[in-house]
Amino acid sequence: MNATNLALLNLAFLDAIFICILLASFGAVASVKRAAYAVMKRNFVGYFSNPTGYVFLCIFVFLTSVAAFWPDEFFNQNLATLDQLNQWFPLIMLVFIPAITMSIWAEERRAGTDELLLTLPADDFDIVIGKYMSALLIFTASLLFSQISTFITLTILTEGGLDTGLLFATYLGYWFVGATMIAIGMVASFLTGNLTVGFVLGALFNAPLAFASLVGSLLPNEEVSLLGWDVNLAKLIQSSGIASPFDDFGRGVVSLSSIVYFTLVAALALYTCMVLIGRRHWTGGKDGNTMAYHYLLRIMALFAVAVSSIVLFRTKDLVRQDLTEQKVSSLSPATLDLIRNLDDRRTIKIDAFVGKDIPELYAKTRYELINLLKEFQAEAAANGRRIEVNLYEDIDLFSDDAALAETSFKITPVERSLRENGTTENRKILLGAAFRAGLQTVVVPIFEYGIPVEYELVRSISTVAQAKRKRIGIVKTDAQLMGGVTMMGPQPTRLPKDPIVTELEKQYEVEEVLLDAPVTPGIYDALIAVQPSTLAPEQFQRLIDAVEAGIPTAIFEDPLPYGRSYITPSAAPKVQRSMFGQGQPMPKGDIRNLWVALGMTSKGRAGQNYYENDIVWQDYNPYEDLKTNADAFWSFIDEAEPGAEPGKALSDQSMITSGMRQVLALYAGSVSADDESDLIHTPLLTTGQASGTVTFQKFVQAQSARNPQEALRSLMVESYDPEQTIAMTIEGDDSDANTEPSGEDAPSDPSNPIKAVYVADIDFMLPVFLQIRAGPEDAIRMQVQNVTFLLNSIDWLTGETDFIEVRKHVPTFASLKLIDEVKVEANKRSREGRDEFEKSKQEAIRDAEEARDVELTELRKRVDELEQKGREGVIDQQEYQAVVQEFSMKQSKLANDLKNKREALEQDAAKNIKDVEREAERKVKEIQTWVKVYATTLPCFPPILIGIAVFASRRLRERENISSSRLK
Template sequence: MTLNNVTSAILSLVVRDLILLLVLLAVVTLLAGTKKVAYAVLKRNFVGYFGNPTGYVFLCIFVFLTSVAAFWPYEFFNQNLATLDQLNYWFPLIMLVFIPAITMSIWAEEKRQGTDELLLTLPADDFDIVIGKYMAAASIFTASLLFSQLSTFVTLAILTEGAVDTGLIFTTYLGYWFVGLAMIAIGMIASFLTGNLTVGFILGALFNAPLAFASLADSISPNQKIAQWLAASGIARPFDDFGRGVISLSSVGYFLLVAGVALYASMVLIGRRHWTGGKDGNTMAWHYIARVLALVAITAGAVTLFRNKDVVRYDATEGKVSSLADATKSLIRNLDSDRPIVIDAFISSDVPELYARTRYELVNLLKEFRSEAAKQERTIKVNLYDNIELFSEEAALAAERFGIEPVERMVREKGSFQRKRLIMGAAFRSGLEKVTVPIFEYGIPVEYELVRSINTVAEGSRKRVGIVATDARLMGGTVMQMMSMQQVEKHPLIDELAKQYDVEEVDLSGPVAPGMYDALLAVQPSSLAPDQFGRLVDAVKAGVPVAIFEDPIPFVNAYVTPTGQPKQSPGSMFGGGGPQPKGDIRELWEALEIESPGRAAMQGMYSPDLVWQQYNPYPNLEMNINDLWVFVKDDAPGVKKGEALSDQHPITSKLREVLALYTGAVRATGSTTLKHTPLLKTGSMSGLISMDKVTRILQGQSTLEREIDSVSPGLTIAMAIEGESLSGSKALAEDEEKDDATAESDDAGDGKESAMAPVKAVYVADMDMMLPVFLQIRADPEQAAEMRFQFQNVTFLLNAIDWLTGETEFIEVRKHEPIFASLKMIDAVKEEASSEVRKKSKAFQDESDATVREAQEKMDAGLKSLREELEKLQKEGADGRISRAEIQAKVQEFQTRQEREQRMLDVKQTKTEREMQKNIREIQRVADQKVTAIQNQVKAAAVVLPCIPPLIVGVIVFASRRLRERENISKSRLK
């Protein structure tokens, strides 16, 4: 299967190359038909280059250098992405060697051999000669580039097991080709200036050096604006789009205009024979110099215009890693053009492998934000401080001005765990508004963080979300547990919401009217006092958007009262307290026109049944979970695609997996006027179980398999509710009638009752799906790397709040997930090595535990007889038959021996632990060596193998030339 994928990827690249070659062939055919001399020059130079073994030597050197630059740096494997970032960095230097090697002989060789006069006497104009020479050099470079591309792509295809992003690699090499076109044209100027090959090579490198090194202008120019202008004038800025998989009008225009100006300068140089030496020679020289300078100025203006009005941009990557979501583009389009936004992003040079993908995505998106803003005529200034050192001035600026400090992360690199400090944050400013993201955690969508921050500073005001104060204590507080007060930390979800909304606690001491809050978040509302609960129900009926999480049994937070159980008072230090009144959840269900399967409970309350499902996508969890852990996923038995997580609603569309723990079920009532959309549903192997049975199971009195008696497929555990409610309008009418002393007729009241009140809510029959651990896994997936969890609980929660507040563009941004091609072959080797380490580590741990247990048993056996003897003496001492001194001596002997045996056991345990750790380190070292060996083999193969074919062809060409030279020579002369 892997071989088929690799073959398919290579064929896909070949098809793209063939299309490009057909276009170029059409151009050459047109040239052959209209400019016969130019075609003859092209053919002569192209065949002459590859008819000489020297050409294959240069080709071999070019392929060798590109392969070394692409795969040899440590950053390639550390980044673990199938990109050509390392080659992009070194490519300008490679071109400074290879391009002059091609162009130095274009005209200098003609002068040296005296064939320039023959060319100039052909029945053709100067344009024919120049364009023929140029296209010959471009053809030579194209052939070399295709060979390098194929060898590089095959290596990446093997490393990614065929999942390489063909569009990205093709576009990157297309960028190399455009760079070559521009540099060849400039190198031709050097060749037309001299008749010496060495001088032509040196001048070609010198003329191209300013464009290649312009990106380093900030290190030589103290003026920031001048440095930025110089950097933008080099090849790095326009090539950057190609290197990220984007074909843009500004980049293509830059290279074509530079090549056009250079070719015109070459025509001036070859045509100077017509006017040098005459009486108007100096005048004509200044005239042509002015022409060239005017063309340079026009080119600079055109490049600036294209860059600022880059209306044509196409992301050719298959994973769309350099694209913005449509919602993001819409947000940029709607920004106030009179309110500029400044983004200052700081990224350190040394980024751990875990953050490499985040860094890649962050840099890509920031550049796309800049381009999209220019296209939409919106002002977003991006100051990207990339590859900065932790002690640099940029790092000091980030800390002092924006509070972006280096953070420490424990990572495993080069065979050892180490703490690494990195900077990867950004500050967003607009007017007096400011938002800072101190660190882009690698598990959180980068585009979402950027869009949310931009929107916050652009709007200047935020929507309000009220957190209803319930037993869940999302805002933090204290609870009584085990006869002591314990502190509850603020839920991390609140901090997440606070990045986008104004979040405040609502105690429901008074009514909540529409408009006071854009949405309410009520977790376990049944724990509210009756008057508070009634105000929440009234708010729902009045049309206040509400997210409700009501759990039949909060599995983790034991201090939260389950739905069907009485609420206990906090009690006192003397053990007082008793049941407190609480709201009846059925009143809220009635307002939402829903119900939850269950049965009556004590004190007139109602206890919902719990949902079970026989499906576990994580076999490693089998020993720690049961079927009351409900994995909501399309892969569950009996689930159709887009049904478990509804693709019919924006909250769950394109989500993959959500985990609910000990959840209830919910369904619409038979006579509903509202629209109920199931968001999360179980599969066919699911059903309901009563709370009484669950209690017995949790107490160890029974098992889930024994208690299950029926199957209820397709249960809904979360639902979106919207529409117009007649019951809500009646409640509003009654409130208005009480407050309106001027209401005099019943007809007016009836008119109010007939009006329909809006209802918008999300009801989830579980609160454990918002546990802090899900936010931790989202921010740091590596902490559960062995399990490879795919939970999207946090995304579901945020989507629900955004849908209620109307911030649906953020939902669309979260759905936009670029696909990165990783080095799967290396990942497989690492995973195999890690699996072997885990397996052997467990074996060593078991062996260590067995050794310690055996020593413990031996010690207990040795002390058993002494303990029995001591107990016997104590009994005899009680009868007065044994003296107290004798008993005390025996006790002392027992204690001394027990301490000695315990010391021996401790020494044994310490030694065993030390030996175990030594063995684990050894197998970890072996595993790391295995990974490093594979990486070194890949490097060697990627560098050496591509050089063999051109060398073989070069040897064949050399041999054939020698044979042809010796054909008509007599044997006597050969001796």
């Protein structure tokens, strides 16, 4: 069964359940109130037996389709949601609902059938509920038409990958909105006997609920004193409209508070209808005025009960069900546990600022951020936790809200270079948040597209909620993660603080550890040692003592640092560097002593006071566009590698790597557990079948060969050895294998179990991997999760395992795959065109240079001959000067011609590239235009055809008993 059929069955199943519940409810009423059933049937059949009903149905389907798919924001967002229709739906309902309700009672009065209807053996409730059920069924049928057309459009655009749960929940919300507005519209119809007045009054009565969400642009978003209470009037009015309770449905969440709101408002309006239809019993009597005040008091009391109930359920929303297939609108279990364990005495305030015109690349991030913030607030309220969310959406970059973000929290629009509409341009993005609790403040200036939003929110909330953070100690080695000075050339170079440290500081207190003295257990929750072999022997021994003392430690040791050439490889001696060059070898730690303490070994050969680790290679690269830059020593640890055993490349035996997809190691080493060790070793990262190791010396020799790639390739053939482990965890107590500590450097408690993560590569934490995770996607679209691996490792060591689970909860959103494929193909053609034009330009320039050299060769030859004669003493100076001048002028002219030709070629290439990019963008716009046209016109045909058939059938029945002579 393909994805489209499965989606259709899922939606049909959900619709069938809803329709069965609706019909069962109506059937229960009809079985008790037969008059109500008769009224319902009469009005429902009468509406759809008239072609006018199909005209309104056609208009409804057309308007919903236009609102959903015509705005450019739908394609810019690139998500298979109905966000655009959600914004316009209340306004569409202000037209469509009065068209249904205006004739409910006004038509009866106009036709004079109201008295006949009131003489039926039925009470007022039967008439009101019968007419309400008929209008609700008419609206339900209209929604089904709209839902089917929307489903077909989204199915085509997503190629069967749409979220049917989100679609159903959204239309369920539309149904509740319609059910409420129909009840209010009926009040208007009961007040007048004129259809036009009934239509206008129906729209006016529903307008306050429809436009309440827009009051924020009219009233200041601040608290004012009202009857002794501090009230945010803007938020109060906004929450009273239909947009606020519908918001849950629009995000795929069915909540009890929203259902209670719509149900109670509809019930209040229906009771008002019963009062209006029943006033004939007491109007004009001696107690008429008294009864009017009596019923008005009843309505006011019912209004107070409805308002109180709505407020109660909103603050204690006990039932919330996320119907989306990927659970994109719900929180992970780890996040829910964290919220429930928060200190309810501290109020956490979240101020989130979301700008207008968010680029497509950040659309999913924006969608997820808004979803999760609302879920945070709902869950906190349900569990009695104090989390206040102030969400500022669709902010102009120069608005008051943007100024508030800058002045109060230093959140400003962040500029990103993005490729959109066939061109690369700089865009300013406002998508940040500030978290406050007491004196603690955490500011996220921008939610980057590659960072899980839920993790960023949870980490920030947890950080401000905690009175004390856990402490991480970073051992000072030649890596100098905390910043420092190094000799990378003839002059000293200052190193800034490594970005990974900044990332850790968002969650932990981070300090530098010098290891000039023993590290006492309990001071640090974990240590991080990067290239510890560069430590002096005394410092290195103190690190071993700390590991044996049970201090959780993350160790990164690289046989050949690829991205940090100033760091001494573990496979080479440490040499003192200065501006005068390299000096004498310096003592360094023997990494083998640390391996003994950890009960592990590494492939390689022993050197003098150091160990030459072998370097791992893997003949697998999932990125075609990277193959010209990468080599086999870029090890992509990937579960998708052909022949890979599931759960082994990225071990599913450890929570650090379970659920991860891909990491990248650069010129890494290989590690394995010592067979005689009693410690527990769990491999984390393992290469696939097409892998092996090359000795350090052979690798260096191959790099110096005339053809390094060919030399390395031959070494790889000789050194085939699959499944090399690059990282592992070490746990347990292996006292027998540990070296005996002595003197003042002995750990205070050597009996504590060892807990460590060992990674045979330090290039894992290169800043580029943070850029890949956070920065805009390029043509390669790398999916490496090095940063996630590092953070998971540290959290595992410190016991902050909830964050590991939160990082794994990465929702998948349904996107417009059809448009994506057109864009990918267009971008591919654009890249190919750019490459072709660039190649043609270079070839033309090279041909021009060769032609220039040919023209100058003859003159150069004559100059050389005259210079030779001059050395022999036989030369005509006048001839020599003339030839030299001719050569100089010719050379200058050809150089100028070449310059002009190069500029002309570059301009021509730039023009051709622009034409290709413009053509690519035209292709994308063309398919978008066709989607708009088909999505808005085709849904109108079914109701039109049905209306024509009904009209024709009606006309034929009218002509059945008429003689042919009267038909002339």
